[in-house]
Amino acid sequence: MQIIQTISKLRAWRKTAGYVAFVPTMGNLHDGHLALVAEARARGGRVVVSIFVNPLQFGQGEDYLTYPRTFEEDCAKLEAAGVDVVFHPDVAQLYPRVEQAYKVEPPAIQDELCGKFRPGHFRGVATVVSKLFNIVQPDCAMFGKKDYQQLKVISGMVADLDMPIEVVPVDTGRAADGLALSSRNGYLTEGERAEAPRLYRNLSAIKAALEAGERDFVKLTETARADLENHGWRVDYVEIRSADRLEHARPGDRSLVVLAAARLGRPRLIDNLEVTLN
Amino acid sequence: MQIIQTISKLRAWRKTAGYVAFVPTMGNLHDGHLALVAEARARGGRVVVSIFVNPLQFGQGEDYLTYPRTFEEDCAKLEAAGVDVVFHPDVAQLYPRVEQAYKVEPPAIQDELCGKFRPGHFRGVATVVSKLFNIVQPDCAMFGKKDYQQLKVISGMVADLDMPIEVVPVDTGRAADGLALSSRNGYLTEGERAEAPRLYRNLSAIKAALEAGERDFVKLTETARADLENHGWRVDYVEIRSADRLEHARPGDRSLVVLAAARLGRPRLIDNLEVTLN
Known part of the structure; x- marks a missing residue:
């Protein structure tokens, strides 16, 4: 090399x-x-x-x-x-x-x-x-x-x-508990590291709800935001967008992505999940 | 081909x-x-x-x-x-x-x-x-x-x-009378075409003056502008700049370019001359 x-x-x-x-x-x-x-x-x-x-x-x-x-x-x-x-x-x-x-x-x-x-x-x-x-x-x-x-x-x-x-x-690499791999994970304290997978869990919950037919995007993202904030996160955004051009999702869209960014202590973590609806 | x-x-x-x-x-x-x-x-x-x-x-x-x-x-x-x-x-x-x-x-x-x-x-x-x-x-x-x-x-x-x-x-291609070749010359009427080389003549006069030691850039460019305007041109600019980065020329600069743009009737003509001082 x-x-x-x-x-x-x-x-x-x-x-x-x-x-x-x-x-x-x-x-x-x-x-x-x-x-x-x-x-x-x-x-x-x-x-x-x-x-x-x-x-x-x-x-x-x-x-x-x-x-x-x-x-x-x-x-x-x-x-x-x-x-x-x-x-x-x-x-x-x-x-x-x-x-x-x-x-x-x-x-x-x-x-x-x-x-x-x-x-x-x-x-x-x-x-x-x-x-x-x-x-x-x-x-x-x-x-x-x-x-x-x-x-x-x-x-x-x-x-x-x-x-x-x-x-x-x-595709995003993840730890066993779902946390997306990131250089900035190195900034997390031990306690924060245990808390960090909550970001992925909230994205997964939104994905599951979308796949089950839920289309109230505001309710979904506000629920996730509240859960994160209740556990000490400072949330920059949780959003559902079209996967192709990242436009605000509309109820009829089939190819979506759920994205979030939030701070846990010092580091700012980001993650996302693609969602394809039938 | x-x-x-x-x-x-x-x-x-x-x-x-x-x-x-x-x-x-x-x-x-x-x-x-x-x-x-x-x-x-x-x-x-x-x-x-x-x-x-x-x-x-x-x-x-x-x-x-x-x-x-x-x-x-x-x-x-x-x-x-x-x-x-x-x-x-x-x-x-x-x-x-x-x-x-x-x-x-x-x-x-x-x-x-x-x-x-x-x-x-x-x-x-x-x-x-x-x-x-x-x-x-x-x-x-x-x-x-x-x-x-x-x-x-x-x-x-x-x-x-x-x-x-x-x-x-x-290097710029020129007609025998000095006019820089340009697609937009095709817009010129016969009378305008006869007048058009004045742009080049003014740039040449500034170049000659710079080579003769003149450093009053404002006087040089304003003289050219006045000559053009007196002959029916609408002048966008006549400027002396550094040749490398097109910054406003300073008296000690050795590598200059004199640039002009002006309208003669319908078309907008541009031209320039590099000037290297010893």
């Missing part, structure tokens, strides 16, 4: 690499990331994993500086997983003029759901992923459904800007 | 095309465009010319609908010039969802110079060129210095978004 730190060396490697599957990450890798890598390996070509904590997608007061950086452990996991190249640029490689002047601007969805609570986050994500795509020039790129809104923003960007890349959605 | 109208066919052709030089145009080709094509051919690989009148870069009240479309004549010129592929998508190919939701957003320079008079123009240019780059995947792309601000926006975008493309600036 090669570790490449500069754009020029990555481009040189790319010239003869053939089919490339790409997994962009911010490091601090868990089994969710390794599921993305496995999906990438299954494509049969070379696998590039980027590790870059992107300042552009963190807002004021967010955890950019304290975001867990575990490069050596990450590389050990990636080598064991059969990755060909770890692309690990420093901030000056990706932002040599400090200010990123040209940005990829997503549409209004960037200001809803998580975007409402993280202004500029999805602009930062779209821009850095666009840069990484232009550097790695992958044939396909893996994105977890855990970050569902991010997946939709990237898919939309690729389609709308005609990027020659297949976006591959990968 | 192949004429390709769909993204999928262009992508299929691209797979085995090797080195590709790209000339994006809006058609209505003149010798200025053919100079771009000659530069592209000199690269030794294949040459793709796109012809697409991009609605996204025209504003309200601009000439999108009446912009001259001369596809057959254009193709004859391009075939004679040794072009390999003309990419000629219709609007539904590039904007299948009608609305282009994801855009490439240039920095504040987009609202100065021509951008001040054409709101959204450079966003539209950056976005469509980004799309065309993702479709054609050229190794290099030719842009005329005639549209100097456009050239700088594209160069900035390519650098900032790490696009794997060499941007090649090509």
Whole structure:
């Protein structure tokens, strides 16, 4: 496994690499990331994993500086997983003029759901992923459904800007008790970790109710919100949206996603479940 | 020479095309465009010319609908010039969802110079060129210095978004009397055509004065503006800027560009001259 730190060396490697599957990450890798890598390996070509904590997608007061950086452990996991190249640029490689002047601007969805609570986050994500795509020039790129809104923003960007890349959605990895795997779970105290699966349980309850025919979306999401708040969570949102474009769900929609974001102590946790109705 | 109208066919052709030089145009080709094509051919690989009148870069009240479309004549010129592929998508190919939701957003320079008079123009240019780059995947792309601000926006975008493309600036083609070649010259009446070189003569006078040591930028540009207005022009701007980043020129700057835009009757003409001081 090669570790490449500069754009020029990555481009040189790319010239003869053939089919490339790409997994962009911010490091601090868990089994969710390794599921993305496995999906990438299954494509049969070379696998590039980027590790870059992107300042552009963190807002004021967010955890950019304290975001867990575990490069050596990450590389050990990636080598064991059969990755060909770890692309690990420093901030000056990706932002040599400090200010990123040209940005990829997503549409209004960037200001809803998580975007409402993280202004500029999805602009930062779209821009850095666009840069990484232009550097790695992958044939396909893996994105977890855990970050569902991010997946939709990237898919939309690729389609709308005609990027020659297949976006591959990968199911969310979960602990045995249902908690979605996330680097930010590391911020949880022991007590919070025991409480954390309540988020998934509430999403599952909404999914079950939808499948049983319930269509009072407000009642469903308010019930979940109340349950979380009663157990010490500060809820950013619980919402039911159309799965394709994340529009507000209507009673006749068949392909939905239930999404939630809430803080438990310090960390902000997000999760979602797709729901397909017959 | 192949004429390709769909993204999928262009992508299929691209797979085995090797080195590709790209000339994006809006058609209505003149010798200025053919100079771009000659530069592209000199690269030794294949040459793709796109012809697409991009609605996204025209504003309200601009000439999108009446912009001259001369596809057959254009193709004859391009075939004679040794072009390999003309990419000629219709609007539904590039904007299948009608609305282009994801855009490439240039920095504040987009609202100065021509951008001040054409709101959204450079966003539209950056976005469509980004799309065309993702479709054609050229190794290099030719842009005329005639549209100097456009050239700088594209160069900035390519650098900032790490696009794997060499941007090649090509000198402005001119008529014998100095008038910069432009599709919009076709809108000029006979009398206006005789008057039109005054724009170039004023830029040349400013260049000569700068080379002679004059540094009163305001006096230089106001003199040119007055001369144009005295001869029936409606002047949008005459400005002296730094050639690299189009910042307002300072007395110590060595690498400058003098830019102007003005209306003569119906058409709006633009031109510029680079000035390098010792």
